[in-house]
Amino acid sequence: MIENGMTVNVKFEEPRVIGECAGCYGEIVEGETIVEFPDGLMIHYDRYCAMAFCLESGERKTVWK
């Protein structure tokens, strides 16, 4: 039986890092779902990352009518 040995190693291989999330600054790895912006920025497809990115990139202001 050759079942185990090889296949187990393949499964635990490190996923390839594609880039960095502009929201949580974590690694974006192959196979993950992301949101990509026209200027090349990437964030994880995740509410936390999206919110972090918005608050980080946008300007905070109070609007008056």
Ligand SMILES: [Zn+2]
């Ligand atoms: Zn993220």
